[in-house]
Amino acid sequence: MGKNEILVEAIQEIRTDTEVNRSEDVRKVNQLIDQADVNCEIEGMRPVHWTADGGHLDVLKGLKTNGADLDAKAANGKxxxxxxxxxxxxxxxxxxxxxxxxxxxxxxxxxxxxxxxxxxxxxxxxxxxxxxxxxxxxxxxxxxxxxxxxxxxxxxxxxxxxxxxxxxxxxxxxxxxxxxxxxxxxx
CATH class of the missing domain: 1.25.40.20 (Ankyrin repeat-containing domain)
Structure with missing residues (x-):
């Protein structure tokens, strides 16, 4: 599994059961952002789409800061x-x-x-x-x-x-x- 896939998987796995778990997962994602292509496409979606779908505004801001294109469309046009x-x-x-x-x-x-x-x-x-x-x-x-x-x-x-x-x-x-x-x- 490549760095891009690891980033998307980490975004998908952000836990929301407790603030401690969520903070730990967000910290992990933010570390991975520096190592991956923030505009990569996996399964027709970019990291910004996976992040928006999960409702993680703080991660979306981090992706934007690192050059992610917030206006990119997923394969389904969303x-x-x-x-x-x-x-x-x-x-x-x-x-x-x-x-x-x-x-x-x-x-x-x-x-x-x-x-x-x-x-x-x-x-x-x-x-x-x-x-x-x-x-x-x-x-x-x-x-x-x-x-x-x-x-x-x-x-x-x-x-x-x-x-x-x-x-x-x-x-x-x-x-x-x-x-x-x-x-x-x-x-």
């Missing part, structure tokens, strides 16, 4: 924000906000993915703080609402009511919210 949306990691989605309108090979945005997975906090951030387009249809002709998990039904109903009453969907100053609300703070 970018880091798609994987972050799938993992339900709000802070990582915010960190990757420049990718909010990126589509994959199935014409899905991060909003589609978060909706399918039922990650309401991510859906809210994508729509209300990042201005994600709720009308984009995937290759099946589905909007994020149409393909969403049933647990989001009330959210979509409330959103429709707000639209009808001309209530702004996107906060007046989303950057201020992202910077001042500790819930969204990226450290």
């Amino acid at each position: 970018s880091c924000i798609h994987f972050a949306a799938r993992s339900g990691n709000v802070k990582m989605v915010i960190f990757l906000k420049h990718q909010v309108h990126t589509i994959d090979k199935q014409n899905q945005t991060a909003l589609h993915i978060a909706s399918i997975m039922g990650h309401q906090p991510v859906v809210e951030v994508l729509i209300e703080l990042m201005g994600a387009d709720t009308s984009v249809t995937n290759l099946l002709g589905e909007t994020p609402e149409m393909c969403s998990d049933p647990s989001l039904k009330k959210y979509w109903e409330d959103l429709a009511i707000r639209r009808q009453s001309n209530f702004p969907l996107v906060h007046d100053d989303p950057q201020k919210i992202l910077k001042t609300n500790p819930k969204y703070a990226i450290t």
Whole structure:
């Protein structure tokens, strides 16, 4: 097994059961980053994709610092924000906000993915703080609402009511919210 494969395997094996175990695993990954090609592709994905899928923002930042291309797409056309949306990691989605309108090979945005997975906090951030387009249809002709998990039904109903009453969907100053609300703070 080469250095690149060892790095990806270490990323996949980051434990989240305790902070001590997680810190130990992240330290190991950060040591491996220096020895591997941070832009290598293994099984159609780069280390940044594996990291975003696992929800490890600190590792993603380390990869970026070491020259990883955060905007690279996986073989399936997904970018880091798609994987972050799938993992339900709000802070990582915010960190990757420049990718909010990126589509994959199935014409899905991060909003589609978060909706399918039922990650309401991510859906809210994508729509209300990042201005994600709720009308984009995937290759099946589905909007994020149409393909969403049933647990989001009330959210979509409330959103429709707000639209009808001309209530702004996107906060007046989303950057201020992202910077001042500790819930969204990226450290």
